[in-house]
Amino acid sequence: MIKLLYSRFYNELLRFCVSLSHDVAFAEDIVQETYLRALANADILSELPEAKCRVWLYRTAKNIFIDHVRRLAKSIEPAQEPASEDDYSKVMVQMMCCHLPENERTLFLLRYLHGYNSTELGEMFGIPPSTVRARLASARARLKKYFNEN
Template sequence: MRARVRAGDRAAFEQIFVEYSKVVYRYAVRLTGDWSEAEDVVSLTFLEAWRLRKKVHPEGESLQPWLLGIATNVLRNRRRKARRHRDALTRLPRTESVPDFADELLARIVDTERLSTTRAALLRLSPAEREVFVLYVWEGLSHAAVAEALGVRPGTVRARLSRARGRLRKLTEDERQHESGSGQVPGNRGFAARSIEEKKR
């Protein structure tokens, strides 16, 4: 398959799209919290994969780390563009506010709230920690595969993962203290608890 991809075999690309597009989509949703943006990321990832096909290493097993590495770069580029766009908007003169009718679109509110809660917890991590956490814990890649996807050493993956888990544990402890003082139920306890459970893998 790697040889066929390197050779630009279109049937091979159709095959890896069928096999991995859902994986890339799921990864993008978890990092962006936006289904529509995730669809764009999938398209851009496979366009980039076609452009970079000759850079596929000739040896190896699954192409998943390679594709998720491309998806990670696509997401990083989109974050940079979004940040530049926000910066540009802040320099524009203020205008009268326009009514926002987005609240009318609540058909998927339950899933949206769950995704938002999870993303809120992830956003407390640095981008590098967030990428490692999602690839290792949710996508199930090995340390070596995560390292391949991100272009870093396995030791770097372990260090980032350890920091991410430590910060999520602290968030859980802080929320429990807040709950005991206010009686409120924390929103992302399940997410953080899962991260701790994954440490036992």
């Protein structure tokens, strides 16, 4: 069953992952991890019709991507070069974001530090762009309120 899914959906799934990550090598890693999880869940997938297996593959790939993005958002990378004022600003923003709920923090960091727009974030998380904008507005309001009180 996994061989059939691989032959039918590999290229399609790879294109989907490239559209999410904008990085071919990372997209290939996501697809590889997706098929490894498919192997681990082969007993479940063998009972599903092909269309549902396709949905399972896409959802799994998207979840792997989101997990990776969340891990990146939580980690602070050490500076390789002498720190600039912009680097300090990024660290300050990340520190401020610890006062936000996780869903707002992730969107805020991806939007303002990594440059994704609301449409791209909506596609990544499976929510409408208007919801992304509303959550970003809520995050900004929370930060403003918090820092005006302190």
